[in-house]
Amino acid sequence: MELWNHCENPYPFVPAEVLEQADSVRASLPNRYCDPKIAARLYDEVFDEYRLCDDLGIHIVTNEHHSGINNLWAASPVITGVVARLTRNVRILSLGTLITVRPDPVRVAEEYATIDILSKGRLEIGFVKSGATEMVSGDANPMRIREREWEAIDLIEKALTSHDGPFSWEGKFFIHPHVNIWPRPYQQPRPEFWAATSDLPTCAELGRRGIVNTLLFGGYDRTRQAFGAYKEARRAAGLPPAGEDRFSYMAFAYVGDSDEEGLRIGQKIAWFLTVSIKSAPQYAKFQPGNVAPEMAPAAWRTGASRRPRPTKLDAEVLVGQGQMFAGNPDTVARQITEFRKRVGGIHHIIMMTRQGLVTHAEAEKSFTLAATEVLPQLQDLPPIDADETEWLAARAAK
Numbered sequence: 093m094e095l096w097n098h099c100e101n102p103y104p105f106v107p108a109e110v111l112e113q114a115d116s117v118r119a120s121l122p123n124r125y126c127d128p129k130i131a132a133r134l135y136d137e138v139f140d141e142y143r144l145c146d147d148l149g150i151h152i153v154t155n156e157h158h159s160g161i162n163n164l165w166a167a168s169p170v171i172t173g174v175v176a177r178l179t180r181n182v183r184i185l186s187l188g189t190l191i192t193v194r195p196d197p198v199r200v201a202e203e204y205a206t207i208d209i210l211s212k213g214r215l216e217i218g219f220v221k222s223g224a225t226e227m228v229s230g231d232a233n234p235m236r237i238r239e240r241e242w243e244a245i246d247l248i249e250k251a252l253t254s255h256d257g258p259f260s261w262e263g264k265f266f267i268h269p270h271v272n273i274w275p276r277p278y279q280q281p282r283p284e285f286w287a288a289t290s291d292l293p294t295c296a297e298l299g300r301r302g303i304v305n306t307l308l309f310g311g312y313d314r315t316r317q318a319f320g321a322y323k324e325a326r327r328a329a330g331l332p333p334a335g336e337d338r339f340s341y342m343a344f345a346y347v348g349d350s351d352e353e354g355l356r357i358g359q360k361i362a363w364f365l366t367v368s369i370k371s372a373p374q375y376a377k378f379q380p381g382n383v384a385p386e387m388a389p390a391a392w393r394t395g396a397s398r399r400p401r402p403t404k405l406d407a408e409v410l411v412g413q414g415q416m417f418a419g420n421p422d423t424v425a426r427q428i429t430e431f432r433k434r435v436g437g438i439h440h441i442i443m444m445t446r447q448g449l450v451t452h453a454e455a456e457k458s459f460t461l462a463a464t465e466v467l468p469q470l471q472d473l474p475p476i477d478a479d480e481t482e483w484l485a486a487r488a489a490k
Contacts, residue, residue, distance in 0.1 A: 098153035118160030146179035148463035176211035187218030193230030201251035296325035340440035358418035363448030421465035
């Protein structure tokens, strides 16, 4: 198994009374509450953590969000390019540039090819659907968003893998009479593709395409269902079974010297959930095209997200639901091993550690313990029983 570090570089320094009165912290909170000097310090700290992870053998995940305090990485290609030059050893996953917001997939392909050259072939390319506040901040049309995402992915893939001169693209959403990117990527035929989703039809399409499927805080049941849809789609299409390297999971994580320390500091991560809940409801519920028509009534009543949201923000509850790994190194290794078994196999664990109110020193301690004492216990695990895996996949597909 592999461990990855994902930090959204949050900004938890807005006064509590401001957050309480704000209608949203991810859309309309004025940026006068962001002190550029504090933001610069946070950048330095997280980049130092990336350097440490490069030394420890923990891979790195970058991403982007917009118009909110939950994430200061506003441009994933810029940050990923910096990481490519800061590091020398580990893989780098951009999860990712919001291709449904960006108007030009060819430009995205050029950026990724450039980063792959900078990193000398250590880039992995992740796709996310985006939506809600990102569609507004990017002035993008939310209608037929999924169709546009697949066409963008197809165009990016062709741009990265075509080497015989210009080609033209005449699609439903994108028209490019002249595509001929320079440089071409370092990896051939292209860097690995990932996508983050728990939407079962989308997971099935990822399975048919062989793209790595990442679940974000899905817990045991939703993750097993999503991976089952992926496996069943490949079986139905007559494709070879997917290996565990096709599956990834992101969870909150903190590794301490003791279980008490792991849970105590893990609790500080819950700030992320507290502020995320205060997203602008008009974007999540009422944005045209954000949800399928048959799901719209329920979305208007309860919210549009399909992702299971924890109802309690207690660290022990999150651990019990499979949404957080926390404790001493042996405990965390057992939690991850049990998660792998219950979801039917997984290769990539993405740890969201530097989140919420977790400090730089606390994060570096957790990464060090994760690399030196947890990761060795996750190597050479016995294969999961094939009959059990098939049973789980069939159950999930139902």
